[in-house]
Amino acid sequence: MTDDLALHPRDVRFDWSDVPLHWVPGDPLTTHALNTLHLVLPEGERWFVQVFGQALPHIRDPRLREQVLGFIGQEAMHAKAHDGAAAHLAALGIDPAPFVAQIEWLFRTLLGDRQGSAAVRHQWLLERLSVIAAIEHFTAVLGQWVLDADALEGADPTMLDLLRWHGAEEVEHRSVAYDLYMHLDGRRFRRIRTMVVVAPVLAWLFVRSTRWLMANDPSRPGAPRWRDYLRAARAGRLPRPGQLLPAVWRYLPRGYHPSQEGDTAQAVAYLAASPAAKAAL
Amino acid sequence: MSRPPADLYGRQRADRMFRALVPVVGAFRRASERGARRQPPVRAVDRDLRVVVRSSSVEADGVVAVTLADPGGAPLPGWRPGCHLDVVLPSGLVRQYSLCGDPADRRTYRIAVRSVGAGSAEAHALTAGTPLVVRGPRNAFPFVGPGPYLFIAGGIGITPILPMVHAARGSDWRLVYTGRDRRSLPFLAELPTERVRVRTDDEHGVPTAADLLRDAPPGAAVYCCGPAPLIDLVKAAWPGRFHAERFAPPPVVGGRPFELQLGVGGPVVPVAADETALTALRRVRPDVAYSCRQGFCGTCRVRVLSGGPSEEDGMLVCVARADGGRVVLDV
Numbered sequence: 001m002t003d004d005l006a007l008h009p010r011d012v013r014f015d016w017s018d019v020p021l022h023w024v025p026g027d028p029l030t031t032h033a034l035n036t037l038h039l040v041l042p043e044g045e046r047w048f049v050q051v052f053g054q055a056l057p058h059i060r061d062p063r064l065r066e067q068v069l070g071f072i073g074q075e076a077m078h079a080k081a082h083d084g085a086a087a088h089l090a091a092l093g094i095d096p097a098p099f100v101a102q103i104e105w106l107f108r109t110l111l112g113d114r115q116g117s118a119a120v121r122h123q124w125l126l127e128r129l130s131v132i133a134a135i136e137h138f139t140a141v142l143g144q145w146v147l148d149a150d151a152l153e154g155a156d157p158t159m160l161d162l163l164r165w166h167g168a169e170e171v172e173h174r175s176v177a178y179d180l181y182m183h184l185d186g187r188r189f190r191r192i193r194t195m196v197v198v199a200p201v202l203a204w205l206f207v208r209s210t211r212w213l214m215a216n217d218p219s220r221p222g223a224p225r226w227r228d229y230l231r232a233a234r235a236g237r238l239p240r241p242g243q244l245l246p247a248v249w250r251y252l253p254r255g256y257h258p259s260q261e262g263d264t265a266q267a268v269a270y271l272a273a274s275p276a277a278k279a280a281l
Numbered sequence: 282m283s284r285p286p287a288d289l290y291g292r293q294r295a296d297r298m299f300r301a302l303v304p305v306v307g308a309f310r311r312a313s314e315r316g317a318r319r320q321p322p323v324r325a326v327d328r329d330l331r332v333v334v335r336s337s338s339v340e341a342d343g344v345v346a347v348t349l350a351d352p353g354g355a356p357l358p359g360w361r362p363g364c365h366l367d368v369v370l371p372s373g374l375v376r377q378y379s380l381c382g383d384p385a386d387r388r389t390y391r392i393a394v395r396s397v398g399a400g401s402a403e404a405h406a407l408t409a410g411t412p413l414v415v416r417g418p419r420n421a422f423p424f425v426g427p428g429p430y431l432f433i434a435g436g437i438g439i440t441p442i443l444p445m446v447h448a449a450r451g452s453d454w455r456l457v458y459t460g461r462d463r464r465s466l467p468f469l470a471e472l473p474t475e476r477v478r479v480r481t482d483d484e485h486g487v488p489t490a491a492d493l494l495r496d497a498p499p500g501a502a503v504y505c506c507g508p509a510p511l512i513d514l515v516k517a518a519w520p521g522r523f524h525a526e527r528f529a530p531p532p533v534v535g536g537r538p539f540e541l542q543l544g545v546g547g548p549v550v551p552v553a554a555d556e557t558a559l560t561a562l563r564r565v566r567p568d569v570a571y572s573c574r575q576g577f578c579g580t581c582r583v584r585v586l587s588g589g590p591s592e593e594d595g596m597l598v599c600v601a602r603a604d605g606g607r608v609v610l611d612v
Binding site for chain 1: 286287298312313326360361416512516577578580
């Protein structure tokens with residue numbers, strides 16, 4: 001039921017004051033692996049908003065335009081919410097600024113606007129739209145995962161609500177970036193070429209940010225170990241390799257469409273129960 | 282391109298990951314340029330549905346039901362409970378109305394309109410045979426399982442709820458239908474008598490949350506549609522799953538007309554007292570980015586060169602306005 005859903009941003013607010021440092025109790029590795037989202041997403045999502053804003057004048061499908069406008073607002077609210085969580089990390093003694101500065105450079109400089117002819121700039125826009133479509137494939141997979149992750153029930157309720165509200169909206173709008181790419185370009189080779197780079201880079205970002213957060217954690221939890229990741233994944237507190245790797249292959253076939261990923265009804269049901277989303281209604 | 286950022290652990294070299302990404306992104310830049318060859322064209326998609334008014338009938342005090350169909354009798358796009366249509370009225374005004382017919386009937390759409398304001402006056406004047414353009418159906422009030430359900434409808438708010446009530450057959454559900462008096466409540470005859478409680482202000486007084494929620498089956502999801510105070514009342518009192526339709530932003534009241542100028546020496550756009558700066562801006566810049574239209578998401582923020590409310594943070598053109606005069610925007 002993705003096709004007919006009208007997308008709207010929700011005016012959510014979170015009170016971080018009672019969220020502990022290790023908000024997955026006794027599991028600093030899972031805590032920091034998921035804290036990666038606060039460090040990476042705000043810059044990434046602001047970049048989505050900027051790139052989609054540049055795509056708007058090229059859209060020749062009024063329904064897609066409406067969905068893109070809804071998407072932009074949802075992403076802007078995700079960025080704000082994760083910024084709040086990142087500021088709370090700083091209050092707990094982990095200053096995220098050095099890491100965030102790197103992510104800023106990634107999106108603003110490395111993947112920022114280009115100079116050159118209109119044709120060059122337009123192709124760079126299309127290239128970046130295919131990057132966003134590839135990233136949104138993973139955010140939909142991860143969004144569905146966090147809605148399903150019963151093993152996180154013991155985690156701090158505010159943080160879990162942030163992750164699940166965000167995950168539910170990713171599931172709600174999972175088709176928009178792909179549909180936009182298909183509308184403005186659609187070449188499969190470009191889509192595959194992008195995924196080949198996006199998947200390992202995302203994995204690398206998660207690994208390095210987990211390592212860096214653990215190294216800067218004032219409670220000195222020690223370096224992360226793959227063993228601990230596999231244990232957390234087996235327990236269902238993090239996605240298993242067997243859930244992430246097949247997602248890459250699913251993106252590649254000609255018949256791929258994001259509507260095949262995720263469960264909109266489950267996302268809508270979560271948003272009806274989410275304290276933050278309910279308060280924003 | 283500037284140098285990659287510093288190492289995270291204080292080593293005297295640029296960060297390894299970002300050093301590695303520079304040539305990769307460089308290769309993508311070159312590859313992307315070659316993409317200009319054989320660029321597929323962007324196909325325009327026409328989303329307008331041309332329909333014709335089949336019938337119009339009075340359903341309650343001040344409420345008219347309008348049935349729409351394809352002019353040639355072809356099947357219409359399918360829809361689910363909670364869906365609405367954008368109806369382009371003969372004057373060009375666009376209004377959203379919930380579909381309140383039977384989703385299994387692919388030949389007709391039914392909407393119901395209560396008379397308030399200019400749009401509904403036009404909708405009430407529609408007669409059989411009038412051609413119309415509609416867009417959608419779109420769902421801003423999706424009906425999802427699992428039950429049980431408590432439906433709460435206030436007056437014309439019954440329109441999206443009615444198809445939900447029919448779709449809920451087979452699960453445990455209740456409907457509380459409220460309004461001024463029975464004559465103001467449309468579709469009473471289409472509701473089953475069991476599981477439905479009609480409570481009107483003239484017989485039972487203004488409802489309290491406890492009264493509205495007392496029929497809720499344990500663990501029910503509440504679906505509520507009606508005036509904003511009704512939704513707020515129920516939302517505040519119900520701890521479980523709560524679904525309500527999101528409303529369009531409130532109309533501009535008490536505003537004063539002012540002007541927008543798009544860049545120094547750029548075109549000047551008048552903003553009427555009863556419209557937002559965004560509405561005016563979109564007349565000349567239809568591709569400007571915006572989203573929430575309520576001032577919270579920040580998407581429509583535009584830098585202000587001079588004039589206007591706050592020059593430092595920029596202007597959220599969806600809600601901010603000037604008290605007369607001219608605001609020069611950096612667009």
